[in-house]
Amino acid sequence: MSHATVSAHTVKRVFNFNAGPGALPLPVLERVREELLDWRGSGMSVMEMSHRSPEFEGINAAAEQKLRSLLGISDDYAVIFLQGGGSMQFSMVPMNLCLPGKPVDVLHTGAWTAKAIGELKKGILHNIAASTEPEKFTRLPRFDEIKFSSNASYVHICTNNTIEGTQWTAPPETGPKTGDVPLAADMSSDIASRPIDVNKYGLIFAGAQKNLGPSGVTVIIIRRDLAERADKNLPTLLQYRTHIKEKSLYHTPPTFAVYVVGLVLEWIESLGGIPAIEKRNDAKAKLLYDTIEGSDGFYRCPVEKSSRSKMNVVFRVAGGVSRSAAAEDRPRRHTGPPLRRRDAYLPVQRRYLRSRRSSHQLHARIPPHPWLKKSSTVVNHKNNNARRRNLLLRAIVFQRSFRLNRKAALRRRPRRSARRPSPRRWPLHRRYQVACRSASRYRAPLAHTHAAPALARASLFHRRQAP
């Protein structure tokens, strides 16, 4: 395919609701496309530039400057771009900010604070100052429930719990005076979504892939004095002071990701800055929560109203298995009554619809079938009749799900073998088709085809119908 054909194709963009990597603004992607081969007359792509070149130093400095002006970050704070994602910070923050004999206080509010605690458990003194785990993280701790240590090194908080759909509206006071005990905030999923007072935090970190750009770069905003807490014997690359001193260029940074972050920040600025973004987020969240509330219980938000996130709106489909949001993120394990094999492939919503329809609703919706009507006179056995009706019903349900869920159905299809498979191994819809065909075509008995008992009964029925 030539370059010409690629650009001639119209781009089909979908609605992307992923939490991260999230959708990037189209104007940003178009700008990337324009500058991909030749960044502003440099004759090369940003991906090919030396990170020591004046061009890239300019890109790096501009991205930092934009973030400073949008979030109102003072000179007391350093802004650095690192690698390793938000997860790397679960280790790097305690490595750099822990003071001997002083614990890390954690506000445990979900899967991401659990990961941070997991790292602390590897030998760092810590204290869970509050946890809403017993309530499956469906709310945030109230201020009066939090029990800070008297001498904490710092407090770890996740301002927006991506998976659980909770968000702190204001950070808790961590000492008699703001800043007494520094607050280290994981803002991976709500940075730049609303105005914040950076001075209330000692350190903020955020993987860029949700709100600021592509994956690969993590933004750190750190009070300069805190970076000096770290032991100088820590690995060089794991000390914040190294990156502050070298303006994020101690080693090769994720250059392209930093460039795209700069473009996203420029785009935010063009819309009217963070207050304008907050307005958009408010409107989007309202639309979603109103829809959930107005769905007459079909959708249900498990999160307490006062703790609800404007960034990640979680909901359950009524009748779905009620589990903790964190559990939802794990590979799904069915906890209800045993599923038929094919049901296991269906998403929860489909299972719900199926379970409601399949029994009485679908039953009622099936038009009266000539077989069913006649069968009562031909096979004058109540049980047999019910079984046949059941067989037909299952075939219809299967066909419906086959159409609706083609992929899953294809996965279930028996392998084609060179030999014609025995009818005993045919899937139900096949038996059903054969049974239908036999009604119109065959007079001869079908018993010798070794059909399964259900098919045999059906064929017996056809034979009885034959003139």
Ligand SMILES: Cc1ncc(COP(=O)(O)O)c(C=O)c1O
């Ligand atoms: C709140 C929060 N913290 C941390 C992370 C981990 O980020 P990363 O995948 O960049 O390590 C995520 C990722 O989804 C997140 O939502």
